[in-house]
Amino acid sequence: MHIDLNCDMGESFGVYTLGYDEAAMPYVTSINVACGFHASDPSNMLKTVCLAKKYNLAIGAHPSFPDLVGFGRRAMAASHEEIFADVVYQIGALAGVCQSQGLKLQHVKVHGAMYNQAEKDIAIGAAIAEAIKSVDPALYMVCSSGSPMVTAAKNAGVNYVEEAFADRAYTREGRLAPRSQAGAVIHDVNMVAQRVLALVKTGKVRTIDDTEISLNAETICVHGDTPGAVEMIKKIHSLLEQEGIGLKPFGKR
Template sequence: MYRIDLNSDLGESFGAYKIGNDEAVLESVSSANVACGFHAGDPLVMLKTVRAAKAKGVQIGAHPGHPDLMGFGRRVMNCTPDEVYAYTLYQVGALQAVCKAEGLSLQHVKPHGALYNQAAKDPELAYAIACAVKDAGENLILLGLANSSFEEAAAKAKVLFASEAFADRAYEKDGSLVSRKKEGAVIHDAELAARRVVQMVKDGTVEAIDGTLIKLKPHSICLHGDTPEAVEMAKTIRSTLEKEGITISPIKEVILK
């Protein structure tokens, strides 16, 4: 039997600025990555998002990023491993407190944006994040890019690792994500994205932007919550997976099955 988690990056509104339709996306996913205030989100948004996820029975993960509100955490920053460790621990701790107040526990930690992409290729940054995940306690799962530095870092830090693939992002032939500065980096066709996800889950492959076939074994599929078609994308992918006989479960159930 095939089983996969569907996750989405949520809680990315800030103050008076609203991003995405979190309530609608939560209808389709099994795990939510909640922004922790550095790249997006604020204390009130964090609380509202955790409560909304709780109401839908969706598991919660921390989504720490670079301290870059102006750039939405998508600008590369030259942070040291010590800084990355501290930033990650700080943000995870903030969301842990919100979850505790709501009678919940965090399930996982998934870095955001540039921090995610940098650490996927930089073993030292990946290890700094993995150590923060371990030191935060609660047996948290590190969610990171499949076939990247995250997997080895998690093993070294002795934390559980879940590999992630992306429904709505294009891949380079080396398995990294295509830069958002390039045309075709983001997939907007929900039906195409759904077909790609089925291929990832059942065949363990995905086609790169140049046609190369990449091998990967994801535990979780990311659906971005800040794109205009996020709600349609989430609904289409979930319904397609269910029609294909693929069970949708939270990350911890997928990796511990």
């Protein structure tokens, strides 16, 4: 049994540092690199890709709505054409950085509000999937487990993997609980690690209202930009290894 741990990285900007990228890298297998629309800049993108090469990590683009001020977390009423163009542009930027270092992209995972809207609206997922396919049909689209994103990827003929989140609570419908809801983000390190282990082994997780649901998780998202994040990632990594669960990028399955 194997699982991929993915983490959002490269979200520093100019002189501002965000996250604990290098400290977390030894404990994950894939990273999602910000492409300049919600965070990062060319120098930080290159720095992050070089660090990923050092730690032999699979690299993915992490495109978003054009929203530096709101960190890509504000919903936008973007058209199909706008989403397509924005995603193509951001994938292309990071693919070029990777090529400069002799590397290739493994996947695309959209960020923030774009992800949240796509897991509810198949039209947004379709624009994302079409953009990915148009740049490189070999790329994987990372989709919220069981959401319309999966259907959009299938319809477009794009490789995809289904994702679950380590430290986020779920509703009984299988969607992420809104961050505004109490308990939506889980901070207890041991609880998070045990939830991930149970999800990987059984395909089930307990919801925010204590209902058990099934989730298909081929990759687990861990967060590396909050206090205690690296400790949490280390705990998850250690517990999975103790239980004999291998860690490797989903592109190498």
